[in-house]
Amino acid sequence: MAVNSKQDYQRIWHTIAAIPSGRVASYGQIGELAGYARGARLVARALRYAPVEMNLPWHRVLNAQGKIAIPASSPSYKEQARRLATEDVPFISGRVDMSRYRWQPDLDELIWGPLAFDTGTLTEGSDE
């Protein structure tokens, strides 16, 4: 799980790129989805190293509290808040309600995506 090559970063970048518009994710969440448990700080670094040409939806990544993780004095802070507003993600009192806007890949796919037709997998997973 050690991050020591560009491929590791690309893995994280790819996960970030998958966050749909109107949704947000926490650093820790991206880490887990990308396969790096407890890799929140690594995600932060990957984001900092991300080439701008990649055009990643960096603004959809917030900390676990739903707050923007960069200093409020930073110009990027306002830019991030602006982008969130553009996507109709309420940024109130300096934070996003993660309980409502957090990206939930599995659930999204079950409800909105193609997997909605594959309900058979639900009944088969009798592991409870």
Place this chain on the structure above:
DNA sequence: AACGTGACGAGGA
């Protein structure tokens, strides 16, 4: 090589 530093997070006081 040792040490301090984060676009982090969880838990305790």
Place this chain on the structure above:
DNA sequence: ATCCTCGCCACGT
């Protein structure tokens, strides 16, 4: 809710 302490781990000194 706020502040502090730790765990985390690649980086730059």
